[in-house]
Amino acid sequence: MKIYCLCGRIVDLDRASAEMKFRLRKGAECAICRNSRISREIDEIETCFNGSAAESD
Ligand SMILES: [Zn+2]
Numbered sequence: 001m002k003i004y005c006l007c008g009r010i011v012d013l014d015r016a017s018a019e020m021k022f023r024l025r026k027g028a029e030c031a032i033c034r035n036s037r038i039s040r041e042i043d044e045i046e047t048c049f050n051g052s053a054a055e056s057d
Helices: 015-023 031-055
Strands: 002-004 010-012
């Protein structure tokens, strides 16, 4: 089953995963979007961590 990611890339999902995403009302996410989301989350955590470390310096 092929679904478009928000970025326009085609995500290839098997039927069960596609139905689960629809049920959870989650959009399909291609590998590139997933990776960038994960790295953005890591950046946010590190910024938070570094920010509080810098303040105490
Ligand atoms: Zn994408």
